[in-house]
Amino acid sequence: MSLHIYNTLSRALEPFSPLEPGHVRMYVCGMTIYDLCHIGHARMMMAFDVAQRWLKSSDYRVTYVRNITDIDDKIIKRALERGITIRALTDEMIVAMHGDIARLGIEPPSIEPRATEYVPKMLSLISQLEAKGLAYKAESGDVNFSVRKFPGYGRLSGKSLDELRAGERVAVQDGKEDPLDFVLWKAAKPSEPDDAKWDSQAAGFDYGIGRPGWHIECSAMSCETLGETFDIHGGGADLQFPHHENEIAQSEGANGKTMARFWMHNGFVRVDNEKMSKSLGNFFTIREVLNKFDAETVRFFLVRTHYRTALNYSDVHLDDARSSLKRMYTALQLVSAAPVDAVDWADPFAKRFKAAMDNDFGTPEAVAVLFDLASEVNRSKSASLAGLLKALGACLGLLQGDPNAFLTAGVGVDEALIVSMIADRAQAKAAKDFAEADRIRQHLLSNGVVLKDSPTGTTWEVA
Structure with missing residues (x-):
């Protein structure tokens, strides 16, 4: 079977082929950097790290874009609390994020755009939307998107306008014509620091001094780095609505073209059956987890569950992950792995592994193949099979360390x-x-x- 990906937009498993033969363009919504990343953030970045690794293993060239949101209400609030500039805070948090995820073996994206570098493109999109009657200036100075004027709003999330209307809990405010409308450009407030403000006139637009809304950022960055239409758009399940729904409305409303052909969403990390999040206070930073468990064990814990499935975090599960990894490293300790220049996908183990990964990046089944292969290495003492075990593990970012070092750590x-x-x-x-x-x-x-x-x-x- 060729690669099939579950498309959130169609709610179906679809055969995948890129728009440009041999070249996959993928955009993933990255971090809003005002604090250290927690293990839920790591789960999102790990899911798409595995996806881009498998795409490369499948002989695709991959342009992988994962953005950084470096202007946001939470960022402004934290910078003011600490008495530092927004840039000082975001630079610090970017360095911390890069260090934490590098320890987990998460590869850097091809392009990592910062939102603040794309404000002129955001203003250009807003202008296009206004020209088409999809955006309007409010008395407050904000510029809002008119949801009801965009046909098909709700396709990604499966929410109709009537359902959204029935679920409204807020009245029309800040000059919005409809509670469903969302902000594209936020007029500056006197209480906000100067480094949170942009003069739209400097870029040739008449929207006053302010800053972009969150949703327009990704529409601008994805368009500038990958084009108006690209292959895969990804992110956490919590972004499906409203963020990704609003991205579609903005991007397709502005240019009339399909934004992304495939939409992928990873499941939550849960603690005591609640989503892990900073707002709930039930989160563990990547650093805290890595103080208790080695990085490869944490990576294996995240990888062995299918990316769309909710993942329960606990020390017990991480202990089990380490025990499972030890089984495979024990096989590699007993039998020296022969070098593998290229995987022979006709090999029965490799064929099963490929079939698993081609089925919507099916890591649970792929990991089961690794266990079966490790058992065969133990039985046969075959150096070539040990080499295959390492080579297939590399597709998931696993089993590349020294077996003795792992087993004695x-x-x-x-x-x-x-x-x-x-x-x-x-x-x-x-x-x-x-x-x-x-x-x-x-x-x-x-x-x-x-x-x-x-x-x-x-x-x-x-x-």
Whole structure:
């Protein structure tokens, strides 16, 4: 089967082929950077990291754009609280984000646009929308999008205007003609700092001093970096409405062209059956998690669940993820992997792996293939199969580390002492002092070290 992707827009699994043969253009809504990223943010970035890795493994050239929102109400509030400029805050948070996600093996996107660099393009889109009667200036100075004038609003989220109207909880305010309308350009307020304001006249537009609304940012950045129509648009499930719905309305309202052919949305990370979020206060930053668990274990925890499925976070699940990874690394420790220049996709294991990934990036089934392959490596002691295990793991960003380093990481006993005790045990066995040999094994086990004997010698790992 060729690659099929679940398209949120059609609510169906569809065969995928890019507009430009051999070249995939993908835009993913990135971070609003006012604080450290939490594990829910990591889940989103991991989902699309795996997607772009598989697209590349499938011989596509990928232009992957993941934006940064560096102007926003929360950013302004945090900068004022800390008494620093918006740029100082966002630069600091970008460095922190890059460091945290690099530890998880999340590859950088091809292009990482910052919203503040695209304000002229945003103003141009707003002008196009106004010229077509889809945007209007309010008495407040804001410029709003007129939702009811855009045919098909609600296609992505499956929400009709009548349903949205029935669910309204706010009255018309700030000069909006309809509660459903949303802001494209926010007029500056006297209380806001100067670095949160842009003079639209400097870019040739007559919208006064203000700043862009959140939704228009992604419409501008995606259009400038990938064109008016591109292949894949992604983000978290919470962005499906209203953010992505509004992006479609803005982009397609301005140019009359399909914005994105495929829409992908990853599921939430949950804690105690509630969505992990900063607003609920139930979040764990990436740094906090990495202080307790190694990076590859966290990556495996995120990867082994299908990207569209909600993921439950707990230390128990991460402990299980590490135990599962140890099974595969144990196979690679016992059998040296032969180099693989290119995966032979006709191999039965590789064929199953490919079928899983081609089915909407089916990582749970792909991981099951890795476990089966690890078991076969243990049985056959085949260096070529060990090489295939590493090569397929690389498609998910896994199993590229040194097996001994992974299996012995985190031990509270001195490594040199462990090696010395293994040598003492070998001497005891040679002298047929099996009681002493068992005593050494039990002593190490009580300190979290498991010994594994094989024809080639004794290795150890963390219990």
